[in-house]
Amino acid sequence: MLAKIISGALAGIDAYTVDVETDLCGGLPKFEIVGLPDSAVKESKDRVRTAIKNCGYAFPSKQITINLAPADTRKEGPAFDLPIAVGILVCMNIIKAKNCENAFIIGELSLDGVARPASGVLSMVCHMKNEGVKTMIVPFENGEEAALIGGVDIVAVKSLTEVVAYFNGGFTSTVDYRTENVCLETPPDNPLDFSDVKGQDSAKRALEIAAAGAHNVLMIGPPGSGKTMMAKRLPGILPDMGFDESIETTKIYSVAGMLANKRALITKRPFRSPHHTISYSALTGGGRVPKPGEISLAHNGVLFLDELPEFQKNALEVMRQPMEDGNVTIARINGTFTYPSDFMLVCSMNPCPCGYYGSGPKCACSQNEISKYLNRVSGPLLDRIDIQVEISAVSYDDLGPNREAEPSAEIKARVLQAIAMQNERFKDDATRFNAGMSSRQIEAYCALGDKERKLLKKAFERLNLSGRAYHKILKVARTIADLDHRERVETAHLSEAIQYRSLDRKYWG
Ligand SMILES: Nc1ncnc2c1ncn2[C@@H]1O[C@H](COP(=O)(O)OP(=O)(O)OP(=O)(O)O)[C@@H](O)[C@H]1O
Ligand SMILES: [Mg+2]
Ligand SMILES: [Zn+2]
Numbered sequence: 001m002l003a004k005i006i007s008g009a010l011a012g013i014d015a016y017t018v019d020v021e022t023d024l025c026g027g028l029p030k031f032e033i034v035g036l037p038d039s040a041v042k043e044s045k046d047r048v049r050t051a052i053k054n055c056g057y058a059f060p061s062k063q064i065t066i067n068l069a070p071a072d073t074r075k076e077g078p079a080f081d082l083p084i085a086v087g088i089l090v091c092m093n094i095i096k097a098k099n100c101e102n103a104f105i106i107g108e109l110s111l112d113g114v115a116r117p118a119s120g121v122l123s124m125v126c127h128m129k130n131e132g133v134k135t136m137i138v139p140f141e142n143g144e145e146a147a148l149i150g151g152v153d154i155v156a157v158k159s160l161t162e163v164v165a166y167f168n169g170g171f172t173s174t175v176d177y178r179t180e181n182v183c184l185e186t187p188p189d190n191p192l193d194f195s196d197v198k199g200q201d202s203a204k205r206a207l208e209i210a211a212a213g214a215h216n217v218l219m220i221g222p223p224g225s226g227k228t229m230m231a232k233r234l235p236g237i238l239p240d241m242g243f244d245e246s247i248e249t250t251k252i253y254s255v256a257g258m259l260a261n262k263r264a265l266i267t268k269r270p271f272r273s274p275h276h277t278i279s280y281s282a283l284t285g286g287g288r289v290p291k292p293g294e295i296s297l298a299h300n301g302v303l304f305l306d307e308l309p310e311f312q313k314n315a316l317e318v319m320r321q322p323m324e325d326g327n328v329t330i331a332r333i334n335g336t337f338t339y340p341s342d343f344m345l346v347c348s349m350n351p352c353p354c355g356y357y358g359s360g361p362k363c364a365c366s367q368n369e370i371s372k373y374l375n376r377v378s379g380p381l382l383d384r385i386d387i388q389v390e391i392s393a394v395s396y397d398d399l400g401p402n403r404e405a406e407p408s409a410e411i412k413a414r415v416l417q418a419i420a421m422q423n424e425r426f427k428d429d430a431t432r433f434n435a436g437m438s439s440r441q442i443e444a445y446c447a448l449g450d451k452e453r454k455l456l457k458k459a460f461e462r463l464n465l466s467g468r469a470y471h472k473i474l475k476v477a478r479t480i481a482d483l484d485h486r487e488r489v490e491t492a493h494l495s496e497a498i499q500y501r502s503l504d505r506k507y508w509g
Helices: 039-054 081-091 121-130 140-147 160-167 201-213 227-232 243-255 280-284 313-317 320-325 367-374 379-383 408-425 439-445 450-462 467-483 491-499 503-508
Strands: 002-011 014-025 030-034 063-069 103-105 135-139 153-157 217-220 302-306 327-332 335-340 344-349 387-390
Touching (some): 014 121, 039 081, 081 103, 121 135, 121 140, 121 243, 140 153, 153 160, 201 387, 201 408, 217 503, 227 302, 227 344, 243 335, 408 467, 450 467
Parallel strands (some): 030 063, 302 344
Antiparallel strands (some): 002 014, 327 335
């Protein structure tokens, strides 16, 4: 007898259907899984056999063949245990085939038959719903995550026994998984507030512009001036995520197996700050069982690289293409796959190994040491930074107890107004923020008058700018104009934007 169970696998962050076909026939006892299984799928045989026995059924001593179709894609991970076990039980007539005809099943099994959570369930349920599947059998821990999609029946099971009982009419999922009942993760109040940062008005202004248009920023300055401190306060002034953005980011965390409580939608923009010892595959993603890297975990949020020159150069270089494209393509033996990676890059660094080049105390480094240090950050990477900002040492007076600094809430209010202008501007486009504008959009939304054009031409020649830098200046100027509630980019906006592209000439010459 042949049974067909609907299951799924991941390609990047999207899912595709895998049909788990089970055939049971007489002959010498044999248990075989075909369809390019990786080693985890092979191990599945042992888990399935033991789990079925431990649930109280005699494992059939027949010839069992499992085919995972389509056969030409590589299936990873242990999540086919449950559909395989159900397929065998259907062939054994313990479950009626007709009852699981239009049901999707996913999950790993432990030896005692307990259903273990799977990665990427959100993407799978999303795909299955589009395919018209009505019932989703998922491990209990994945239940609320699966229910985020809405409009389908989620049956969250704790064990193989519960799956059998469900199909035979004896078990209904105890939790009511209608979408209205799923609690969205409420972002905790960000305890880090800009009011802690004294002075540094120009740096804060630069970060406000960055937050308002999703621009990349580089902060360069002496030790102890507040660079790390300010970067960590960025999440408190970023706009809230829209529902679509939330789903996208949650899918990535689901695929990475990193949904903190296995249920909540991620509603807060991610802020990732990997250590500088990170390998390039951890940064961009990959691995034998592919996992999104930091640049994808930062999707729709911030990737903060503190002490930029300390990062391995090749790790930084592989980020270049993903930064342009907003997604990263990873090539593997069995084809390529893509993860989204649209993030705002925030970097901080000292200008030299001792840290004091160009500021108050005397720098102890030789010219050679300084250029060697700075050159760890490549020209092409620098060119991708929209806003370069020099941080000076904080003054004694600024640190005084009576100095008031503006709280994050006030800064965020201005950011949100600028975002509202962008929402209106891009309402018919896929673009979300000024930083993501195409050349055509730049032409349409950053039209310059005569005076502004002359100013930009002069800067272009004086600073020897690249074509990319030219476009970045216009995008930043657009954001500055948005913060100023202006329809047109004016001279003041443009000259401030140009000033944020001047540091590479100062330090990198
Ligand atoms: N502008 C500031 N206002 C208030 N406190 C500050 C300011 N700048 C620095 N500090 C204090 O100094 C500490 C160190 O600052 P921070 O780590 O941000 O420096 P940094 O610029 O990142 O230095 P480094 O280049 O060494 O990494 C902060 O935790 C804070 O206590
Ligand atoms: Mg620091
Ligand atoms: Zn120095």
